[in-house]
Amino acid sequence: MSLMISVSGIRGIVGESLSPANLVAFSQAFATLLHKQGKDENFTPKIVIGRDTRPTGHAIATLVSSAMTLCGCDVIDVGMATTPTVEIATAAEKADGGIIVTASHNPVEWNALKLLDRKGEFLDENAVQQLLDIFRKKQFTVADWKHVGSLEQKHDYDGEHIRRILSLPCIDREQIAEQRFRVLIDAVEGAGSSIVPELCRQLGVEEIETISCNGTGIFPRNPEPLAENLVETVDSLKKKQCDFAIVVDPDVDRLALICEDGTLFGEEYSLVACADFYLRYKPGTVVNNLSSTRALRDVAKNHGQTCFSAKVGEANVVTVMKERNAVIGGEGNGGIILPELHYGRDALAGIALMLQAFAEWREKDPANSTLSGFRKQYPDYFMAKQKVRLADKPENLQDQLLTIASAYPEASINTEDGIKLDFPEEWVHIRPSNTEPILRIYTEAKSMERAEKLAETFLREISSRIDTL
Known part of the structure; x- marks a missing residue:
């Protein structure tokens, strides 16, 4: 399994694709990106780091923190925290970026680095491309001994996150109680x-x-x-x-x-x-x-x-x-x-x-x-999902999907993300995976039987027109 790189960061299996070398290099690339975004050469980026409970999380967070400080960044470690809590902490600390050590719903042997901007939000496509360019060229900013960054522990953001939720005007604790x-x-x-x-x-x-x-x-x-x-x-x-x-x-x-x-x-x-x-x-x-x-x-x-x-x-x-x-x-x-x-x-x-x-x-x-x-007060719709593994990712994949869609003139077509066909009572969305040679097929209809039938129909259409495994 190769290292998976996407808009939110890198992920892989610890000890295999997610190696210490990859973790350090990606951390250095992020630190370099933040330095480039600074106002002057004396700029010291501030980073917030948090992690989920995976057994590898503490070691990875420690490694990443060390790499960032050696690249001249000040690090605030919020410890074990949820992804949204780290996002809130990044903005609250007026940090220049954040790192969340989590592979979300992947199995325990996986871990990942998810990267945030100064607003506590995932990096936009432009920043991601800059980051990947730095990562691939291995042109990193490192600090001399006088400018190594600091490390500070702040483990009180769970309480702040809860306080902000309780402060929402629409929440009435007495009514819930x-x-x-x-x-x-x-x-x-x-x-x-x-x-x-x-x-x-x-x-x-x-x-x-x-x-x-x-x-x-x-x-x-x-x-x-x-x-x-x-x-x-x-x-x-x-x-x-x-x-x-x-x-x-x-x-x-x-x-x-x-x-x-x-x-x-x-x-x-x-x-x-x-x-x-x-x-x-x-x-x-x-x-x-x-x-x-x-x-x-x-x-x-x-x-x-x-x-x-x-x-x-x-x-x-x-x-x-x-x-x-x-x-x-x-x-x-x-x-x-x-x-x-x-x-x-x-x-x-x-x-x-x-x-x-x-x-x-x-x-x-x-x-x-x-x-x-x-x-029961909400309308019932039923979803079915299929996926097909491609022999490779053809350059004209979108054109082939449009050819399939052209057989359904009664549907309105959206091409922002693969292709989506909207029918009066149902829809089909076919989109390529960003990380694997896979086409995902999502359908929704007024019954599960119809949703599954729709998914099978388009699975056959794709298999007959596109090289699959």
Whole structure:
């Protein structure tokens, strides 16, 4: 497995592609980029570094911190922290950049460096290209002994993150507390192990049960919060007779909810429900990505607002949110972005919005007080996903996709990110992976049977026209 380089940084398997040499070189490249962005030759960049709970995280953070200080950067280490917490810390410290040591929902043997700009947001495409150019040429800025940077420990940003969430005008802790929620939390032994239960306590949740919240970093299951990985969590939810379960991924930028009956609320619908609630408090446009459910568009329309779609990827969604002055947005994988808090996917913000939305709904209709009942107010769409591995990535791939699309004149076509065909009752999105020779096929329809059939149809179309493995 080769080192995977994308817009958010580098990732790989520790001891294989993610070697100490690669980690140091990438850190030096980032330090050099920040020096180039400085006002003068005496500029000393300030960097915030945080990590999730993976066993390799502390060693990598220490290595990266040392490399950055030797390149003349001052480092603030916020310790074990969620991705959104590091983003908030980077902006709060008025730092010039940030580094998050996390491979998000990848298995435990993986790790990564995710890079932030001075606003605590992922680097834009221009900065990424500059960074990669420096990395490949190995032309690094290093400090002499007089200008080696400093290292400072600041491990109090969990509290600041929670304080900012509690300060949101739409959050009413007393109203949440009145519902006397009994909640199960599954943090998969990741960075949310302490902060998620503490946030729920401060939001007024009466009873909190936890599983995999010791912060060991040894994931007891596949850490991606998908239905097939949450069987034991569902069993625990039912045994403990909780109102619902809150599930986060290792770096807490994705939120999944499990209803009292063991059904998943749906990661796609976390954003839908949060947006529906938030638009009542702060009307405005919303943004998702091109592979997200049409339900968000329906909810926005109900509020007299417009939903815009961006290319897949958090940085792309944030760009469109800023262009459209959106009040809320995110990606369909449970990643909720609330600009009032910060421009980054934040499961903690999502938890607060969901608790408030559910509390208000239960207050209005006490007889129908389950999360599964709450979910029924939203339109049902069903998604299917397929992928096809390409023999190589042909230069004319987009042209071939357009040829396939031309057979469907009744569909409106979007070519921003691969190709998306919008039909009156369904859609298909076909896009190449940024990191692998793979085409991903996403479909959505009014039934799972139809969504799966649509995905199979386009899988056959692609296989008949494009060289695949």
